[in-house]
Amino acid sequence: MGELIHPFIVYGFCVLGGAAVCLALPRGGRSPQVLGALAGALIAGLALLALAIKFAPVLPNVYFYIFSLIGVGAALRVITHPRPVYAALYFILTVISTGGLFVLLSAEFMAFALIIVYAGAILITYLFVIMLATQAPQEDQTEVLASYDTRAREPVAASVIGFLLLAVLTTLFFRGVDRLPAPGASDDQALLAEMPRKVETSLRVAGLLREGETVREIDTALGVVRVASGESLREIPRAEWPEGLSVSNVEALGFNLLREHPGAIEIAGVILLMAMLGAVVLSRKQVEMDEEAKRRQAQKLGQTTGGISDVTGPIGGES
């Protein structure tokens, strides 16, 4: 396909995107974040429009655009939002949109796994930690914004480097993607032969199996299932196969995972074990607060609990 898109257009979008993100980054005080966000959205739209015009005939289906826009927008919000909680929530939105993209790429299991594990487990842990690690708001303040959250750090430099990286990556994609080797013919249906019981149940559910017949042999090459009862042999051609008689993504994934990457699984197990151990060890270690820090801590608590303290005495204690 040659130069998919003329590089300068890509660079142009990168620069504009960089500027937008730079503007969008929190700068303390009234900063043109909103403006940045709008500009960013506008530019993203234009970029996708340009892509669409360019590849009119072969477009990924419309859902791709929806999910990617949501994902990128949420990602932007993650880094631009001053409040960590909202950032985490936006991240969950990004994860969901990525899950959607996974589904588009016919990786349903991964989509669900991603959402369940990632969004469900990891992000919730983040929220916990955010809850633990934020100053308690004073009476008068509804929400204390840590100074370090409101101001971004060297936004310009980061955006420049970031979008420089983007420009470089995009040039590589658009230049190199057509040189990828053609996808090899993959007959994932061959896996059916490995799952006689599944075939049997799906055929029985579809009513194609008569009483007493069992699946003798599945020959995916010819696309034929041989069924036998007693000594009579019958073949069910592919055309008659029921709807469900195909290797679903999860099954294929299961085979791939365990057949090609057994070592990796072991290592993954070890990693998780280590992480668990680490977390236990880390969290158990008491943080010895030296006297002065304790006094300060108690004093602060004393103030925050206001009148209660003089009655019940400082709640303080090892926190």
Add this chain to the structure above:
Amino acid sequence: MLLMAAILIPLVSAVLIALAPEARAKTIALLGTLTQLVVACYAATVFDWSFSSRAQLGMSLAWFEGLGVNLSLGADGVSMVLILLTGLLGPVCVLASSTAITTRVRTYYAWLVVLQAAMAGVFAARDVILFYICFEFTLIPMFILISLWGSTNRRRAAIKFFLFTFTGSVVALAGLVYVTWFNATLDRASVPAVILSQHELLGTWTFDVSTLITAGQLMSAGEQAWVLLALMAGFAVKVPLFPVHTWLPLAHTEAPTAGSVILAGVLLKLGTYAIYRFALPMVPEAVATYAPHLSMLCVVGIIYGGLICWVQTDVKKLVAYSSVAHLGFCMLGMFALNNTGITGSILYMVNHGLSTGALFLLIGMIYERYHTRDMNQLGGLAAKMPVWATFMVFFTMASVGLPGLNGFVSEFLCLLGAFQASSSWGSGAWGSDIEPVAAATPGALGPWFAMIAGTGMIIAAMYLLYMVGKVVWGPLKTPHGHSAGHAEHSGHGASHGSGGHGTEDEHAHGLPTDLSGREIATLVPLAVLCVVLGVYPKPLMQAVQGSVDQTVAVVRTPLRSQGATPAPARHAPQPTNPAKTHGEGAQ
């Protein structure tokens, strides 16, 4: 065996000193150095001076078989003379430091004696690695002597001395190793039979000096130039040639008296001896081509060092810079590459050791009494110290090169050598068609070098007489605390008894105003030698003549020009092939 004894005796006495109680240290050191002197003298009598070019008294013990490194000793005429000089300066230094050193006496004497052993080792080594080990080993005792017993700024001086010399000699080692490698990879077939017969170790992996010298001569001109550069980088630092001399004044001013005497007397001669033993014979063609450049350095050193001496206020620094100038003469003679020049430079090594060593002793004696080396604070000491003044004038005259004393003979020969060494004699303005020029020798120096270096003689007179005029003659002037004869001095580490109100002749630190018997005893042998070598230098000249003739012959007509084959073919080096024959000493 004698040479091995000359090295071992000091080491043994060093061990004894370490074990002996503090009080006995000095006597053991004295005995050790005296025995070394006696052994050296006995070796001199056994030595056959008519064949002074051959390495005699040889012995060899296998050391690292694989590498072909043998503990092989041997001494030719020049080495024997320098070993005698080392032997002589040993006891002189021990005697000179008896009152100067009062703290950690045992360590001091132990290291002093070890230094003696190392120096003897350098002169007697016939194996490159042994030479290099001893050459390096002299640095450690000197470093310790300067850094522990020096005066105010001794740490810096010691460190600079050590690092400067060490870096230089490492480069020199690189040069020597290259030659060894070249020798190992030499294809024996390509070497003419006559040379092969003399050195059967040629082509094998060996560190024997004579073999390497022959191999060095077979190297191509380019290789020789690079090896010369490496060797000179190392040895020029040791001889302080002009640009790399800055460590010497610092080391001298900070070293204790005995340290300065040994440093000036023998350590500087390691450099000149190394150049004579390794640079000249090993890379003759390169030396011949680069002789004018190197002598340019020497001439600059002479004038540069001389003029700087003239403006010094510190006596010791003045004498130190004078060593730079004097050794400039010595090396000028060496690079004249003719008999008069090289004989003059070897004589210079001995004479400089005697006269400058004595000067440092004398300065040490003032330092012990007045604890200052500043010429502005001292003056007219002739009135208070007539004997010291006589010796001072005597050795200054020897150092200035007054005929009749030793300095003149060597200085004149070096200048004459430089004067002769010019191939332009006999041609053009310098030629005479009536009668051929009688005593010209091929070379690239010539009258201009000698003339400019000659002005060095005048500058020498200027700065030495300036010093004598200020310190010895003139109205009496002593540092403030001393004129009253009462010595209160916070002198470094000098924890003498409380300074009683010393009468005119007995100062608090137990030294009479003028020289004590012991001090005179250190000076008299040097004075006698100065006169003897000045009035009757013939035996010394004849002694080194054999060795000098051989070197001049090698430099004048190196092997390659005698029809030796072009650069010998190479074959893969076999580092592990054991040295075939047990490296024997005398070849």
Add this chain to the structure above:
Amino acid sequence: MLNLIQDTIVHAEPQTLGAASQGAGHAHGQTDWSVAAIVALPLLACVLTGLCAALRVKSKLPAWLTVASLAGAFALTAKTFAAHFMGAESHAFVVHVFDWVTFSWAADVHAQGPQTNELVANFAFYLDSLSALWMLFVTGLATLIALYASEYMSHDQGPGYCRFFAAFSLFVFSMACLVMADNLLLLYLGWEGVGLCSYLLIGYFYKKPSAVAAAKKAFIINRIGDLFLAMGVMLIFVQFGTVEYSVLFEKAKPYIELARAGNFAQIPFVVKLIPCLLMGGAFGKSAQLPLYVWLPDAMEGPTPVSALIHAATMVTAGVFLIARTYPLFLLSEVALPAVAWVGALTALLSATIGMAQFDIKRIMAYSTVSQLGYMFCGLAVLSPSGGVFHVVTHAFFKALLFLCCGAVMHGFAGQLDLRKLSGVMKMPGWRVVGFGMLIGCLNLAGFPLTAGYFSKDMILAEAFVTPGTAVIGWILLLTAGLTAYYTFRVFFRVFVGPVAYEMGDEHHGADHGHDHEHGHGQGHGHAKDHGGGDGGHHQPHAPGWAINTVLATLAVLSLAATGLYFVGGDHGAVARLVDQSSAGFHSPLAHHESGAGQAPDHGAAAGAGRASGHAVVSYVPEFVRARAHQGEVHAGTFFGADPHKAMYFVSAGVGAVGIFVAFWLHLAGRKTAAASRADALLPALGPLPGWAQGKWYVDEFYDFLVRKPLWVLSHILYLIDSYLVDGLVDFVGAAPKAAGKVIRPSQSGELHGYALGMAGGAVILIVIVALVAT
């Protein structure tokens, strides 16, 4: 003028020294020990006096030791002289003592042509008429002056006394080595030896900084001269392969042949350069124009030193060198004229300075420099006999003059200013000194029939006879007048006229010994309270018997010296001695009056005599006779008359005029010591007297031109050394540390910094991959 000289230079066929060495061979036996003894005795005296110093002898023993040994040496010299050199012909011989700097090396097989492979410089003595003559007056004068010094220095007994006499005898030893050396290297040893002794003796009063500075100045300026001499010796060795006279003149024969034939063009440049270098050495030692500044300052030393070393012996070393190597000087057409001009200019310059000084010793010093100029001119105008004769006469009367000044200084407690002394001769006890001074002044001024008159006359005559050197003659004539003036200016101001004096501040001229400086010497005290009044209550003490006897003998000797001119052949014994030696060059034109024809045969006779081969190289004037016939060569004339005859009257006249002017200005009508008629004349001459008194500011000129820039240069070099060269070394040491300090901040601990770094790195990597991959 110069080329004319060359044409007339006559060279006899070189005398093979073989004769001399064989001569030496057979003479080896009996005179061997005596010649060696001449040199050994002073050395022995030096060692003994050194021992006296070590043993802290307080008596006059060192003096007697020295006088005895020098007297012995003189006796031996006289004996050797009588044995070998009294007769008409004299033969030179070599006495070998031991090998000094002699070694040989393997011959260089590749050298083209005959290469010498040995350097021979033995401790051997070469005795010919010239060196015998020189040794005669050296040892003679030394003995007398040692006797004089024994009393003069008597106030300084103890270590100083021993040190003085040790250096004194070491000086005589070195002078002996110099004069009787068999080779140039031994001459160089003597050369520097006398330099050392003059350093020690000038610096005798080491308490006085001025004395120490003067000593240092003398040694260094001598060293400059010595460098030229060393270069000359080296050039000789390289060119001729030897440093021994006998072999040298042997090797120089072909060049002498060439010079005899008159074509100097063929003589190579190298051989012509040798005399120029040797000349440099001679000027350094004999205080000629460029390097004369040290001699006046040398007056800081005690007077006997000035008398012996800086008047009679050491300063004549330069003349001796040129006389000894005269054949080499004749080879170059540049050398002798240069010597002539330098000599003449020095004579004139120092005479003018001498006129304006007030310190009588300084005047005598400048007069010495001037008379040395005369001697060099004598040699240069081809009359070595005249020059050498002047050396001998000058030695006697100048020593006499110095010793008289010394006696005055000794008597008047260091007073030397001629404005503070007057009528000394009339004082009781000073008669001998007065008459001694008179005789000395007459000699110096060239009063007719005095020795100085005849020797000066020979030089002047030859100057006019030898074609081309007339100008030199006129300059010398003018200087003769000036000499007469300033000599008698001293005499009339100090010794005659109204008796008036003012004591000096030093006590007894010799600075008192060093070890008991806190005890006030009697003399010291009296000078202070004495104050400025003249004729103070303290009486000057007249000189003792030793001084008087020495002065008397010297006076007699000075007068007797005239005899040398008359007795012993034409032009006197000295001329004969000189002609028989290597310096023998008998100007053929000397006897113009006896007609061209006659000169040659006389010459021939002398030549014949000489031909018997005793002198090293002697000159047979046959050649001149040939040239004279062809008329090419004609002797210079002095207004038509024969210069020799003319000079008798002209120089006498000039001398008389000088004396009269001095009388008129400095004696007639002088009432007090301080003022004289001359002072009235000064303003008329404008700035000249001031400049002259300031010694034409030559010292300041040297200081400004040489010493100061060198001093500044040294400081600059020291700065360069301690900062640039040393700095470079320290920089190499400090560079790694500095580099480390620069890089450390990059480890700032900021996570973001690191992230940015990683991202940047990733971008660069990808770009590289992109560029490289596609």
Add this chain to the structure above:
Amino acid sequence: MSLMAVLAQAGSPAPMAASTLAHYLLVSALLLVIGLIGFVTRRNLIIMFLCTELMFQAAGLAAVAFGRYHLNLTGQTLVIFILTVAAAEAAMALALVVLLFRRKESLNAEEWQDLKG
């Protein structure tokens, strides 16, 4: 077609056009860049970790896209591993964050600058 069928493009999906792969890669690059910018600009430790998670997402997306293009499932298995690593990292990091917060009462990364080497 049911949404799932549309989304999953039925059982054995047809090969994907290279340009659509480019699209997916573009989106993953965008996510990566945004994550990077977030990490660099934000001071809050937790947000920085969140940004790293974002970058994990981007990597996972790219892997799956390539898997889909090449019609093999290695991409997806890789995502599983990414998940495990992310989980482990999250656990450890957050425990650390809590500790750091307790010590310095603030989540600002710059507080800990003195931990430099």
